[in-house]
Amino acid sequence: MVDQASLRMVSIFPESAPFPDTMDTMSEFQNPWPAPLATRPLSATVTIPGSKSLSNRYLILAAMGRRPVTLVGLLRSRDTDLMMGALRSLGVEFQVDSDDETTVRVIPPASGRFTGDVDVYCGLAGTVMRFVPGLAMFADGPVRFDGDAQAYARPMKPVLDGLEQLGAHIEYHGEPGRLPFTLTPPVASDGMHAPAHTVSIDASGSSQFISGLLLIGARLPGGLELQHTGDHLPSLPHIRMTVADLQSAGVAVDVDEEHHRWRVHPGPVQLPDRVMVEPDLSNAAPFLGAALIAGGTVSVPYWPRETTQPGGLLPGILQAMGAEITWDGKPWSEATTGEDAPAAATLTVRGDGMIRGLGRFDMSAAGEIAPSIAALAALADAPTQLVGIAHLRGHETNRLAALVTEIRRIGAEAEELEDGIEIRPVPRERLHGAVMETYADHRMATFAAMIGLTVPDIAVVDVATTRKTIPDFVGLWSAMLD
Ligand SMILES: O=C(O)C1=C[C@@H](OP(=O)(O)O)[C@@H](O)[C@H](O)C1
Ligand SMILES: C=C(OP(=O)(O)O)C(=O)O
Structure with missing residues (x-):
């Protein structure tokens, strides 16, 4: 069931209205952004801006x-x-x-x-x-x-x-x-x-x-x-x-x-x-995660073989959640260890729409990607506890509280742990549309966009907050779905 308030807000953009496709245009919109549904498996290449x-x-x-x-x-x-x-x-x-x-x-x-x-x-x-x-x-x-x-x-x-x-x-x-x-x-x-x-x-x-x-x-x-x-x-x-x-x-x-x-x-x-400057691998998380949610492939060029960015942990995490990962056209684990492997190449994530829950998972090394992993966990087949991230209470917003509120808002179950968050997914058909709050937090906005790929009638408050670290998130997201 879509709640009435969210329907009213979403319908502010009539079907025929030009879709706001750049952040400059977006920032003029005070209304929630209707997150686009993925209507078919993806086949996209997304160039991610610098870290x-x-x-x-x-x-x-x-x-x-x-x-x-x-x-x-x-x-x-x-x-x-x-x-x-x-x-x-x-x-x-x-x-x-x-x-x-x-x-x-x-x-x-x-x-x-x-x-x-x-x-x-x-x-x-x-x-x-x-x-x-x-x-x-x-x-x-x-x-x-x-x-x-x-x-x-x-x-x-x-x-x-x-x-x-x-x-x-x-x-x-x-x-x-x-x-x-x-x-x-x-x-x-x-x-x-x-x-x-x-x-x-x-x-x-x-x-x-x-x-x-x-x-x-x-x-x-x-x-x-x-x-x-x-x-x-x-x-x-x-x-x-x-x-x-x-x-x-x-x-x-x-x-x-x-x-x-x-x-x-x-x-x-x-x-x-x-x-x-390397591309921002943490900002790649919502895009790569989209391949798991919608099925199909998302590729990110210039993915470094070695990096100090915590987003470098993403291929392993996404693999554990059911993705197939290639880099330089070869399976991820073999490709990066090869003697003549290039310094950077295209990383491709392929998913089939099925997402595996992670169970208990220590995210302390890469707390900034926790919101993206939480979105996948809310759509997964089994519960996930993301732990080691008590400090996320001091991020842009109290992210543990924000994630629990927003996951519950769409009908899934979540609760705060002392040092993290437990997410208990429900079957996707029980999830419902909502106007999702973002708390001036760019990663809560991309979290909501990920949910919106598969849950109809998700609208995202203040999507322009993504400008904190991505100049044109809406443009990149829309192009990924084209
Ligand atoms: O040094 C950095 O560039 C960052 C360190 C991390 O901060 P915390 O250790 O506070 O999580 C990370 O979450 C933040 O996005 C960027
Ligand atoms: C925690 C983050 O940012 P900041 O650099 O403001 O701490 C983040 O980008 O997830």
Whole structure:
């Protein structure tokens, strides 16, 4: 049964109305977006824009160098615009290629020092709010940080405590440990001595607390010795990504993952003159998942053989849910291990509409793809418990609560666990249309679009929120279904 309220909302777009096919057009629509049904098996190739996590790390590392760096395939979306805006405030310049806005030359400040007495707007971007305060340590005056009202709920304290241990002064203007705040950097002479600064923080709430400190370690006079004190650490691939990116900028990092300890050696930070950004593999999840839901194939070109992105775990997860995966035209597991395997090739996911539940599944390494896996789990043949993701309560929204509410809204069963979510699917014919809330969370919007492939009359509130990390989600989704 479709509830009446959702029917009324969906019918706001009459059958003959032009379908809003770009995010620019979409953002003009205040009404929920009617998610398209997949009426036949898919056969699509989807080119996924650049990785948010890599783009924002490269922007930061380029800003810390002495020579300009050209980033190719940079993601251009709200989170990267916010990062570029933040860096611009700090004195970094950008030259955007007039033919291709994803090619951007980053010109660090000539003095090597950032501009102080400025404002930085973080929106809802974790990578901006947790990474840019570190750069403010090297500004010539205080830096004021603010963001969307919803960002005030996101945890910030461990990274700011870490910066205080390095000599910063933080003044909180709202709730202590949250945005908005002002960071006053230590005076230049402070800390101009070896040995390494030692910082201890509890990063069980977000790996970004660790990444935000590691990124600036080489610029500290004695380097940085960082210790995580909590008993678990989410999103380890993202921390490895930070380490790998630092290494590609010539920084020496010693890693002791067993004891959750990192040592960043002091020295120059300089990326190569030209850096290519991989596609965002986590953003590929809804598209690849669509092949399991609707049946048929979805291919994503330029899928890297090796990656630090947590989305690199997707082929294995989708395989466990019943997909057949090929890469470079060969079965996934053999193809990537072959000696002459290319650095990147097309990944294809084939499904037959049947999805296997995962049982108990630890998602702590890749929490950001949990909403996409949850959509598949809600349509699967058996229950799934996604665990190790308590920290998703501090993502764009409380994602555990949001997923439970939205899964129940369409008629399936779900409940919050202490560190995750349990999803108990029901036969697809018992699922029903609804207006799905998205809570300003891009991944709740793509979650709803996935459900809408097979459940009629799903409408998605504020689909434009996908612009956080995908410039034109509606356009890509519609093209996939054409
Ligand atoms: O460093 C990064 O780029 C990210 C780290 C992860 O954060 P958490 O560890 O808070 O989950 C991830 O979820 C987020 O989307 C991006
Ligand atoms: C958690 C996410 O984002 P952020 O970088 O804002 O933390 C995400 O993209 O899923």
